[in-house]
Every structure is written in C-alpha cells, then in structure tokens.
Amino acid sequence: MMTTxxxxxxxxxxxxxxxDTHAQMAAFLEVCLYAVATGRRGLLSVGDFGFLxxxxxxxxxxxxxxxxxxxxxxxxxxxxxxxxDQDALLGLQxxxxxxxxxxxxxxxxxxxxxxEISGVSFLAAGxxxxxxxxxxxxxxxxWENEALGYSDVNRCxxxxxADVIIxxxxxxxxxxxxxxxxxxxxxxxxxxxxxxxxxxxxxVKPSVLYHGHYHVxxxxxxxxxxxxxxxxxxxxxxxxxxxxYTGLEL
Ligand SMILES: [Mn+2]
Numbered sequence: 001m002m003t004t005x006x007x008x009x010x011x012x013x014x015x016x017x018x019x020d021t022h023a024q025m026a027a028f029l030e031v032c033l034y035a036v037a038t039g040r041r042g043l044l045s046v047g048d049f050g051f052l053x054x055x056x057x058x059x060x061x062x063x064x065x066x067x068x069x070x071x072x073x074x075x076x077x078x079x080x081x082x083x084x085d086q087d088a089l090l091g092l093q094x095x096x097x098x099x100x101x102x103x104x105x106x107x108x109x110x111x112x113x114x115x116e117i118s119g120v121s122f123l124a125a126g127x128x129x130x131x132x133x134x135x136x137x138x139x140x141x142x143w144e145n146e147a148l149g150y151s152d153v154n155r156c157x158x159x160x161x162a163d164v165i166i167x168x169x170x171x172x173x174x175x176x177x178x179x180x181x182x183x184x185x186x187x188x189x190x191x192x193x194x195x196x197x198x199x200x201x202x203x204v205k206p207s208v209l210y211h212g213h214y215h216v217x218x219x220x221x222x223x224x225x226x227x228x229x230x231x232x233x234x235x236x237x238x239x240x241x242x243x244x245y246t247g248l249e250l
Contacts, residue, residue: 004097004099004115004117005095005096005097006099006104006107007041007042009118010117010118011117011118012117012118012120013040013247013248014042015044015247016038016042016245016246016248017046017166017233017235017245017246017247017248018031018046019046019212019236019237019240019243020046020047020049020081020083020235020244021045021237022048022050022083023049023057023058023061024050024061024238025061027237027238028061028068030244031043031244032068032069032074035074036072036074041073042074042075042076042077042117043076043077044076044166044210044248045078045079046211047078047079047082047083047127047128047167047213048082048083048168048237049081049084051078051080052083052084052085052141053088054085054088054140055141058085062103065103066103066105069103069105069106074105076105076106077106077107077108078102078108078109079108079111079124079126079166079167080108080111080127080168081128081212082127082128082143082146082213083130083141084126086143086145087139087143089108090110092108095107098110099113099115109124109166110124110126111124111148111156112124112125112152112155112159114159120163120164120250121162122166123156123159123162123166123204123206125156125165125166125197126166127148128146128193128213129147129169129185129189129190129192129193131185131190147193147196148169148193148196152196153196156203159204161204161205162206163206163208164208164248165200165201165204165206166209167197167209167211169190169213170194170197170211170213170232170234171194171201171222171232172191172198173198173222173223174232175221175223185214201222201224202224205224205228205230207231208231208233208249209231209232209233212234212235212236212237214234216236217240217243217244218233218234220234233246
C-alpha cells in the first residue's frame with residue numbers, strides 16, 4: 001500500500017472530495033475556499049478536473065491551480081475523468097509512491113493505484129464514456145482510452161480490498177438508478193463502463209465510493225452480492241455551488 005508522500009500527514013478528516021470542475025477557475029477557487037473555511041488541506045478530485053495541458057486555457061487553469069495550492073497551503077490529488085487529457089496524464093513522471101507529478105503540491109492517481117491516508121485505504125478507478133464524442137476531436141478533447149478497460153479493471157482488482165473508491169463513473173446496480181436522473185447516459189458504452197466499475201466494486205468491497213460525471217449531487221446505496229451496502233456519493237459540477245464538493249466522510 002502506497003502512502004502519498006507529497007502531503008504532510010493529513011488525516012482523513014482534512015480532505016475535501018470534489019466533482020467536475022472542467023478547468024473552471026471559479027469552481028476550483030470555491031473548492032479551495034471551502035477547504036480553508038473548514039480547516040481542511042487535502043483536495044481530492046473525482047475527475048473531469050480539467051487537466052488539459054495541450055490547450056492554452058488548460059495550461060492557464062493548471063497554473064492558476066498551482067498558485068492557489070501554494071497561496072492556501074493545500075494539496076491536490078486527481079483521479080481522471082473522461083474530459084481529462086489521458087495521454088498527458090499517463091505521460092507524467094511518477095513520484096516514489098507511483099503517483100503522477102502534476103506539480104509540487106499536485107498528483108494524479110492512475111486507475112488501479114491504491115494509497116492510504118491515516119490507515120484508510122483508497123483506490124483510484126477513473127474513466128467514463130463521453131456521450132458527445134461525435135463532436136469532439138481525438139487527442140484534443142477526446143481520448144480513446146477514456147473508459148475503463150480490462151487492464152484497468154485487473155489492476156484495480158489485483159490490489160485487493162480498499163475502504164474507499166474514488167471513481168469518475170457510478171457503478172451499475174445502484175438502488176433507484178434505473179429510474180434515477182443519474183442514468184441520463186443510457187447508451188451501451190456508458191452501461192458497459194458502469195458494469196466494469198460494478199465488477200471492481202464487487203471485488204474490492206469498499207464502504208464508500210465517490211464519483212462525478214452525472215453532475216448531480218446525491219447519496220445512494222449499492223447492495224453487493226454478499227449483502228454488504230456500499231454508500232455511493234455523487235458530486236456536482238462547476239456552477240452548482242456547494243453541490244460541487246463535500247468533506248470526506250467514511
Ligand atoms: Mn463532466
């Protein structure tokens with residue numbers, strides 16, 4: 001189990017989990033201000049953060065993020081979403097714990113990365129399907145490896161149990177989701193990604209999973225085959241005020 005060495009020893013109560021910021025500076029500022037106001041110093045992104053270093057606006061966002069992290073003495077850990085530059089993330093140099101180095105105070109946890117925060121184990125299971133990929137350009141704002149593949153699923157499962165999964169998508173089978181607003185993405189590729197994530201959740205048996213992607217703040221439950229309930233926390237997006245973030249609750 002890897003420990004995140006780039007942070008001082010932050011306890012689990014010192015982390016904020018936040019939804020899809022989509023490279024919007026105002027949204028990231030709101031996350032920082034919430035962290036400062038509540039005495040937290042660790043920021044955990046569930047993806048669609050807006051890591052787009054090939055684009056001028058993406059580089060401006062990343063520079064702004066680095067400035068805020070320094071100014072407010074915060075640390076950032078990003079799990080990828082479908083609107084983050086997969087190629088650039090996978091090209092990042094890794095630190096000694098296996099995290100991609102975005103900056104002195106920011107890391108990327110690749111799919112399948114396990115880490116620990118004060119005795120609590122975490123697993124990164126990023127990725128999702130873009131339902132608007134027909135109007136996107138490959139390598140610019142769309143990436144072929146955006147969804148969870150077999151190798152991602154295997155790496156997630158091989159690491160064994162984790163208490164918390166940080167995902168971008170929601171798993172299949174969440175109570176109420178067949179009629180819930182969360183299932184606005186009814187295409188087969190999206191459904192396949194949710195089933196892949198369900199396979200990970202069944203194997204890893206976390207107590208809680210945080211995700212974004214649907215841009216809806218909600219708390220729901222998934223009952224595993226062994227009868228265990230997993231709490232599913234969906235987070236909002238930029239422009240939705242405090243539905244974007246929450247304190248990490250175990
Ligand atoms: Mn999004």
